[in-house]
Amino acid sequence: MNKPLRHVWLVVSVLFVLLFTSTTYFQVVAQGRLNAHGQNLRTTYNEYGRHRGPIVVDGEAIATSQASGDTYGYLRSYDPGAMYAPITGYYSVVYGFSGIERALNDTLSGEADALFYHRISDILSGKQGRGASVELTVDSEAQQAAWDALDGRRGSVVALDPETGAVLAMVSAPSYDPNRLASHDTTAVQESWSELNDDPERPLTNRAIGGDLYPPGSAFKLVVASAALESGDYTTDSVIPGPGTFQLPNSSSVMNNFSAGRTDPCGPDDESTLAEALRQSCNTSFAKLGISVGEDQLASTAGEFGFGQRLEIPLSVTPSTLGTDLDDAQLATTSIGQYETRVTPLQMAMVAGAFANDGVVMEPQLVEAVRTGDLSTVAELTPKELGQPLSASNAAQMRQMMVGAVEDGTGTAAAIDGVEVGGKTGTAEWGEDRAPHSWYVGYGQMDEKKIAVAVVVEEGGYGSRTAAPIAQDVMEAVIKP
Amino acid sequence: MATIVSYTARPRRLTQALLLAFAVVTGVGAYALVGLGRSDELPSGLMTYGIGAAVLALALQVVVMWRTPYADPVILPLVVLLNLLGIAMIESVHAANENYGLRTSAGADRQMLWAIVGVLLCIGVLLFLRDHRRLRRYTWISAVTGAVLLLLPLVPGIGSSRNGSQIWISIAGNSFQPAELAKIAFAIFFAGYLVSRRDTLALAGPKVLGIHLPRWSDFGPILVAWGFAMAVLVFQTDLGTSLMFFGLFVVMLYVATDRLSWLVIGAIMFLPPAVFAATQMGHVRTRITCWLDPLSSANYSSCEQINQGLFGLANGGITGAGLGEGRPDVVPHAESDFIFASFAEELGMVGAFALLLLYLLLVQRAIRAAVGISDGFGTLLAGGLGFVIALQVFVVVGGVTRVIPLTGLTLPFLAAGGSSLVCNWIIAGILVRLSDAARRPAARQVAGLGAPTAARPAPEVMA
Numbered sequence: 001m002n003k004p005l006r007h008v009w010l011v012v013s014v015l016f017v018l019l020f021t022s023t024t025y026f027q028v029v030a031q032g033r034l035n036a037h038g039q040n041l042r043t044t045y046n047e048y049g050r051h052r053g054p055i056v057v058d059g060e061a062i063a064t065s066q067a068s069g070d071t072y073g074y075l076r077s078y079d080p081g082a083m084y085a086p087i088t089g090y091y092s093v094v095y096g097f098s099g100i101e102r103a104l105n106d107t108l109s110g111e112a113d114a115l116f117y118h119r120i121s122d123i124l125s126g127k128q129g130r131g132a133s134v135e136l137t138v139d140s141e142a143q144q145a146a147w148d149a150l151d152g153r154r155g156s157v158v159a160l161d162p163e164t165g166a167v168l169a170m171v172s173a174p175s176y177d178p179n180r181l182a183s184h185d186t187t188a189v190q191e192s193w194s195e196l197n198d199d200p201e202r203p204l205t206n207r208a209i210g211g212d213l214y215p216p217g218s219a220f221k222l223v224v225a226s227a228a229l230e231s232g233d234y235t236t237d238s239v240i241p242g243p244g245t246f247q248l249p250n251s252s253s254v255m256n257n258f259s260a261g262r263t264d265p266c267g268p269d270d271e272s273t274l275a276e277a278l279r280q281s282c283n284t285s286f287a288k289l290g291i292s293v294g295e296d297q298l299a300s301t302a303g304e305f306g307f308g309q310r311l312e313i314p315l316s317v318t319p320s321t322l323g324t325d326l327d328d329a330q331l332a333t334t335s336i337g338q339y340e341t342r343v344t345p346l347q348m349a350m351v352a353g354a355f356a357n358d359g360v361v362m363e364p365q366l367v368e369a370v371r372t373g374d375l376s377t378v379a380e381l382t383p384k385e386l387g388q389p390l391s392a393s394n395a396a397q398m399r400q401m402m403v404g405a406v407e408d409g410t411g412t413a414a415a416i417d418g419v420e421v422g423g424k425t426g427t428a429e430w431g432e433d434r435a436p437h438s439w440y441v442g443y444g445q446m447d448e449k450k451i452a453v454a455v456v457v458e459e460g461g462y463g464s465r466t467a468a469p470i471a472q473d474v475m476e477a478v479i480k481p
Numbered sequence: 482m483a484t485i486v487s488y489t490a491r492p493r494r495l496t497q498a499l500l501l502a503f504a505v506v507t508g509v510g511a512y513a514l515v516g517l518g519r520s521d522e523l524p525s526g527l528m529t530y531g532i533g534a535a536v537l538a539l540a541l542q543v544v545v546m547w548r549t550p551y552a553d554p555v556i557l558p559l560v561v562l563l564n565l566l567g568i569a570m571i572e573s574v575h576a577a578n579e580n581y582g583l584r585t586s587a588g589a590d591r592q593m594l595w596a597i598v599g600v601l602l603c604i605g606v607l608l609f610l611r612d613h614r615r616l617r618r619y620t621w622i623s624a625v626t627g628a629v630l631l632l633l634p635l636v637p638g639i640g641s642s643r644n645g646s647q648i649w650i651s652i653a654g655n656s657f658q659p660a661e662l663a664k665i666a667f668a669i670f671f672a673g674y675l676v677s678r679r680d681t682l683a684l685a686g687p688k689v690l691g692i693h694l695p696r697w698s699d700f701g702p703i704l705v706a707w708g709f710a711m712a713v714l715v716f717q718t719d720l721g722t723s724l725m726f727f728g729l730f731v732v733m734l735y736v737a738t739d740r741l742s743w744l745v746i747g748a749i750m751f752l753p754p755a756v757f758a759a760t761q762m763g764h765v766r767t768r769i770t771c772w773l774d775p776l777s778s779a780n781y782s783s784c785e786q787i788n789q790g791l792f793g794l795a796n797g798g799i800t801g802a803g804l805g806e807g808r809p810d811v812v813p814h815a816e817s818d819f820i821f822a823s824f825a826e827e828l829g830m831v832g833a834f835a836l837l838l839l840y841l842l843l844v845q846r847a848i849r850a851a852v853g854i855s856d857g858f859g860t861l862l863a864g865g866l867g868f869v870i871a872l873q874v875f876v877v878v879g880g881v882t883r884v885i886p887l888t889g890l891t892l893p894f895l896a897a898g899g900s901s902l903v904c905n906w907i908i909a910g911i912l913v914r915l916s917d918a919a920r921r922p923a924a925r926q927v928a929g930l931g932a933p934t935a936a937r938p939a940p941e942v943m944a
Contacts, residue, residue: 001860002852004736008864009848011732012871016841019875020834022882026794027830034795039781039788042796045808071581071811 217428242266290335508565518805721888801829853919
């Protein structure tokens with residue numbers, strides 16, 4: 001009976017070869033296709049089943065993962081939610097993730113290359129892998145002050161440390177509660193999702209760095225003034241024309257010197273110094289100044305401030321823009337922050353920061369440090385120069401003019417006793433029969449403490465009344481005179 | 482038939498002891514890793530579990546040294562390792578269910594208890610079955626027992642249906658798969674019956690297409706076996722069980738008679754009922770669909786189990802997610818019918834191959850014993866038991882990996898389930914006894930040595 005037994009063994013071998021083949025096929029050959037299959041929840045489970053690192057502000061975790069005891073393993077929760085939502089983003093099992101949760105997903109989940117050795121040691125010690133914690137540069141008091149001051153009005157506040165580029169506050173309102181999207185109740189998440197997306201006030205948009213951007217209005221005069229100083233042809237004391245009205249070149253339009261149809265000139269004999277024009281925020285002065293400085297100088301100075309640059313802070317920032325190929329009439333309106341000029345509040349905070357940092361723009365950054373579970377530091381903030389739109393002496397002249405505007409001009413509501421505060425308000429027209437957007441862009445410094453702030457309140461009316469007090473609150477929270 | 486085997490009579494008991502120690506360390510280590518993977522800590526009962534496993538292994542070693550000193554040293558370590566790995570994976574699935582709450586499954590405790598029962602029965606077999614040839618006396622009793630067991634799930638009141646197959650009985654809340662026990666009974670019956678009828682069944686009949694067919698008058702037994710398999714198929718609606726029994730019979734018939742024609746006839750006879758089942762029986766038809774095209778959106782929901790199993794395989798990749806770190810809980814029945822997918826997910830292709838090789842080695846040891854045994858009954862029994870393990874592994878793993886349609890069998894020694902585990906331990910005991918008979922110096926028929934046979938019962942005369 002040995003021959004048939006050998007045959008049986010042969011048959012068994014063939015059967016097992018089939019099993020080896022099929023196993024190899026599904027585990028190796030078809031692996032990618034199966035993992036990518038739409039119904040394969042394991043990919044999701046692998047993603048969401050990790051113990052994700054927290055997001056930390058001033059030592060307090062604002063986003064944490066807790067074991068959830070359900071099929072996803074961990075639940076992400078945010079506290080406080082809405083105030084930080086534009087920064088943290090959401091972490092949804094249905095709709096993926098956004099904000100820091102997305103930009104630093106590899107770090108938070110522990111999959112980043114920089115965490116390789118940490119991961120290996122986790123494996124060797126048999127510990128369950130855990131993501132790294134991300135510490136933000138945000139100053140919780142500044143953030144809270146900005147959030148409270150904005151008080152739910154549509155708009156945004158950005159505060160920077162001019163010397164390092166660290167983002168001290170980034171508020172966008174209205175915001176949303178990211179816990180509603182991070183929930184594991186998928187039906188509730190879907191309802192929240194469509195509700196948030198259908199909301200005309202677009203709470204999911206981070207207005208500080210994206211969305212439709214804003215016309216900067218008069219706040220843009222800071223950029224025009226910088227370009228004028230940099231051209232070498234002007235100083236703060238240069239006398240420039242500033243008539244009550246300005247018939248735009250090759251156009252039927254007439255520009256009034258002030259909003260609401262006021263046509264008083266900027267000074268006697270229809271002229272004033274540059275400093276005086278900025279203090280009063282004379283439209284015709286800056287329209288004419290823009291034309292004489294020229295598009296090239298304006299564009300190059302704006303470019304040094306960061307216009308047109310795609311930044312990752314690590315959130316993606318929509319580049320701010322000027323129009324191109326402008327004729328004189330367009331250049332005139334561009335110079336008072338209208339026409340095709342579109343900016344993010346972050347960009348305007350960078351502009352203000354340059355004046356407080358001797359003309360150097362630092363690259364804005366949101367991440368202070370990345371640390372592993374055992375608190376060893378993987379990465380830390382290193383300040384980087386982004387550009388130098390103006391010289392240190394010109395920056396000093398700009399500060400002088402901006403202080404003038406706060407002490408005795410449009411920005412008085414931002415003044416803080418004992419602190420050098422310089423700034424510029426803006427009231428940006430953006431649509432027929434709509435209230436203008438209200439701007440304040442400026443800096444504050446006392447001793448070694450510096451802060452640059454940009455505030456925009458949508459349809460807030462005069463920047464001097466609406467935006468400037470908000471900036472004051474935020475600066476006070478950081479500088480504490 | 483009985484061949485002179487080139488064994489020198491080495492008991493290799495030390496080898497077995499070392500292999501058993503290796504199996505226990507590996508198996509208990511796997512259990513510990515599951516705990517670390519799932520909850521970052523060692524399982525609370527690890528010490529007790531390890532000691533328990535070591536004690537059982539020691540008991541096996543002692544009994545083997547005492548009762549079957551020449552037994553194959555590899556069989557028991559293989560079985561112990563498979564059993565312990567199964568317990569580790571059952572615990573992994575259970576802990577995953579506890580963690581994620583997708584479904585529920587019993588903990589490994591039950592399986593541990595059944596393992597103790599299984600080992601005790603195995604020891605019982607070694608102690609009380611002093612010579613495998615005594616089993617031949619029970620040829621016809623085995624036939625009746627097997628038939629009754631197999632048909633038991635059809636009895637109203639105690640039979641219960643799972644996944645469309647009526648192959649379970651349930652008494653006072655305890656469910657039992659009698660086909661597992663019937664498997665042993667039928668292997669004994671086939672071996673006893675065929676060894677006495679082999680000469681007749683081997684007689685040549687008419688020649689068709691170059692193959693010598695048996696005589697028409699000898700078709701009786703295979704027709705009975707076929708009828709029985711059909712009854713299982715039709716009334717219990719389980720293609721797997723039906724295939725297993727018919728396959729076992731045909732292969733043992735082939736081994737007994739060395740007539741290839743029986744294999745061909747068997748294959749041809751099984752084809753019509755398979756086609757019938759595939760086209761006429763709802764749940765078999767679903768399984769065929771899920772075999773051919775489970776991932777398309779039209780079939781996805783009805784093929785949920787096999788798809789989740791495949792996703793598990795893919796998630797495992799080459800090296801696996803790690804013990805206690807996969808998500809086998811997503812797969813329905815991940816601790817029993819789909820335990821192979823759970824292993825493939827957590828241990829990867831490497832681990833899946835290792836498991837298949839363990840089974841292949843076990844089958845190989847059984848067939849090796851079959852070759853070594855000097856009596857026809859023993860040869861048939863060892864060959865049959867070895868083949869039935871191989872067939873069962875093929876049907877289950879092939880079902881999970883889409884080589885064949887899914888059926889209701891479970892992986893021997895691995896899958897959660899008391900009846901399967903206990904019965905397979907009995908098979909392990911019989912195989913150890915058979916391998917001892919194969920390797921015992923007395924079995925050697927070397928001219929001039931005149932092996933002492935007086936102490937052993939005289940071999941029964943073959944019919």
